[in-house]
Each structure stands twice: as structure tokens, then as C-alpha cells.
Amino acid sequence: MSATRIDGKAFAANLRERVGALAADFESKAGRKAGLAVVLVGDDAASQVYVRSKGKATVAANMESFGHLLPSDTSEADLLALVEKLNADPRVDGILVQLPLPGHLDEQAIIAAIAPDKDVDGFHVINAGRLSVGQTGFVPCTPLGCIMLLTDRLGDLSGLEAVVIGRSNIVGKPMAQLLLDANATVTIAHSRTKDLPAVVRRADIVVAAVGRPEMVKKDWLKDGATVIDVGINRLPPEPGAEKGKLVGDVAFGEASEVAAAITPVPGGVGPMTIAVLLRNTLVAAHRNAGIELVDDTI
Numbered sequence: 001m002s003a004t005r006i007d008g009k010a011f012a013a014n015l016r017e018r019v020g021a022l023a024a025d026f027e028s029k030a031g032r033k034a035g036l037a038v039v040l041v042g043d044d045a046a047s048q049v050y051v052r053s054k055g056k057a058t059v060a061a062n063m064e065s066f067g068h069l070l071p072s073d074t075s076e077a078d079l080l081a082l083v084e085k086l087n088a089d090p091r092v093d094g095i096l097v098q099l100p101l102p103g104h105l106d107e108q109a110i111i112a113a114i115a116p117d118k119d120v121d122g123f124h125v126i127n128a129g130r131l132s133v134g135q136t137g138f139v140p141c142t143p144l145g146c147i148m149l150l151t152d153r154l155g156d157l158s159g160l161e162a163v164v165i166g167r168s169n170i171v172g173k174p175m176a177q178l179l180l181d182a183n184a185t186v187t188i189a190h191s192r193t194k195d196l197p198a199v200v201r202r203a204d205i206v207v208a209a210v211g212r213p214e215m216v217k218k219d220w221l222k223d224g225a226t227v228i229d230v231g232i233n234r235l236p237p238e239p240g241a242e243k244g245k246l247v248g249d250v251a252f253g254e255a256s257e258v259a260a261a262i263t264p265v266p267g268g269v270g271p272m273t274i275a276v277l278l279r280n281t282l283v284a285a286h287r288n289a290g291i292e293l294v295d296d297t298i
Contacts, residue, residue, distance in 0.1 A: 003227075003259040006149055012271035015148075016061055018298055019278045023062035025294060026285055034285030035064040036094045036120065036277075037086045041079060042072035042102050051098055054274055061278045063285075066092060072102050079105060080113050087115040093288050094120030094281035117287060120280040123170065131177050138280050143175035145272025146207060146228050147182065153226060153261055154205075158183035163200050165189045165216065165249070166209035171230055175207050196220075208249035218254035227255060227262040230269050 027033050036058045040051045051067065058065040068082060079097075086095050095118045101107050111119075116126040122138040130137030150157060162184040166172035172188060179186045189199050191210075197220040200206055208216050209230035221227065231249030238244070248265030256262055263269055279298050286293045 003256040004261040006153055006226075006228075006261050006263045006268060008145070008149060008263055008268040009271045011149060011152065012145075012275035015272075015275040015298065016057065016278060018295065019275070019282050020061040022293070022295055022298070023282055023285075026282065026289070026291065027062065029291050030285070030289045032091065033062065033064040034093050034282055035066060035089075035091045036096065036281045037066040037068065037089075037092045038096045038098065039068045039070065039079070039082065039086075040098045041070045041074050041105065044100075047098050047100075054096070054277065057274050057278060058281070061282075063278065063281060064091065074102075074105075076105050076109065079110060083110065083113045087113075087118060090288075092118065093285040094118055094277075096121050096277070118284060120277060120284055122174070122280070128169070128174070131174055134181065138284070139178065140170055140174050141273045141276040141280065142171050142230060142269060143178055144280075145276045146175060146230065146269060147178040148276070149228060149263065149269070149272065150205060150226065151182070156183075157205070160184045160204040161187075161202055162205040162207065163187045163189055163203035164207045164209065165196070165200065166207075166211075166230070168209065171209040175209065179205070179207075206250075210249050212249055213247050214249070214251040216250040216255065218251065218258050221255055221258045223258055224260040225258070227259045228269060229263050229265055232265055232270060 023034050038051050038054050040047055055065040055067055086092050095114050097110055111123045116124045119127055119138055122140040127137040131139055162179045164172050164176045167188050167190045176186045176188050189196055193199055200220045201222050205226050207228045211231055213233035227250055229248035229250040233247055235244035246266055
């Protein structure tokens, strides 16, 4: 048996195309483009690359991109002042403050300052609360992308047993809530779970989000499971190589012998994150402008 590769890259490209068309429709109705503001504090190279790619993707999706690059010694007061300015700017529908922030800044305080209806990352406690009680809000981009891939692959998730490995506020907890909302039976497992392989082996759906390279092995998986690998880890370079190989939290090669379907790394969950960010920004723009979104399937 060889698992079907779940092509997140192709799914994300299709989602971005649909968002772009709907964004053009929004512009014709609202008389302005939907707007996303991305704030980067400091000179972290990986964050700079990610922010640039977000800016390009925003423009490609017929939206306005507002980039704010701040020095690493920016004070908390100055950053909060910028967030308040963006909250009040009618051209800005979504605000994203790139994490991690430099150590002297309180991430929770900055996230809490973002208006919940512009919090397209879905990290604000109000949006977390809305998700937990089934109200409409914004869901973090990565878990929302994962549930899109799962429903596209499996259709109805009712009654399926799902195990989420990892309990972060950004992926693990919202992922579990989305699966619960889809009527799956959900277990959240983590580093202190007793006999973790046995717990994972029960699952029809496995979502691995722990940040440990190739931790989930073939013998952890039930035959025919669907595996969503959120991890992205770089292994040490091979002799003579500049960079190590990128791998997920699942040992892809051996897991593919048992799973029915699995996301690769790279090319699985990763591309979904920016696509869903654009989707969330489009939804925010419609809500902020009081315009009904013509396609509620995105």
C-alpha cells in the first residue's frame, strides 16, 4: 500500500485564485481593495522572507498590502501605537504582527491590542473564545488550512477518531476544536501522554504538530489513516551539503506504507497558511464593509 499524497500546494493555489476573483468583486462593490497590514519588528531573516512572500501573495490576490518594517529596538509603546493606528484605518481589514517578537516585547499584550475583527491570524483571546463556543470569528490559518485539506479528502468527518499531537494555542488547540465542530471524536496528545504510539494508533485522522523531526513512525499508525503533518524541521546537513533536508513531524517514507493519505513536507500544509491568511482577510473586508460574501464555501 502506498499513501496518496495530499497536495497542499495545488489546493492552496486554487484557494488563492478563488480569493483573488472574490477580492476583485469586493473592490467593484466597495470602491476600494481589501487591505492587509503586516508588521515585522527586527531583522530575523526567516521572518523577512515570510513577510515578503505574504506581501507578494496579497498583491497577487487583488488586495492592498501595507508593510511596516520596524527596527528590533522598537519600544512596546511605539508598537502598540502603530497597532492602534491600524485598528482605526478604514483601508486596513486585517492586521498581522509577525511572531516571534524581540524578547523585550510582550507578545500577548500586542496580540490583545489588535481589534478582534481585524485579527486575521485568529490569535486574539476573543477569537479563541468565539471558536470554543461555536461563534463566528477568525480561526488561526494553519489549522483552518488543515481542516480544509481533511474535508476535501474525506468529506464528512462525523464519527471519525482524530488524534492531534501537540497542544499549542496556534495549532493544536484550535485544530482539536475544528475537528470537534466537524463531529469527529478528538484526543489531544502531547509529550506527557502515556503510551503515545498506542493513542495515535487508534486514529483515523492524525494531525502532527509537535516540532520534532520524523517523530511519528510507521508502527504508530493505523492502516488507512489520513495523516496531516504540520511540522517543518530542518535536519543537520549531510557531509558536503550547505543545508539540511526539510522534514515534517512524521517519518514520511515509512508512514506512506501504512497511511491512506498523507501531506508531504514541504508542499503539504505550508502553502495553505498564506492562502488561508488571504481568505481570512477577504472575509474581514466583507464584514468590515457590510458586504455579503458571494461565495461562502471558501
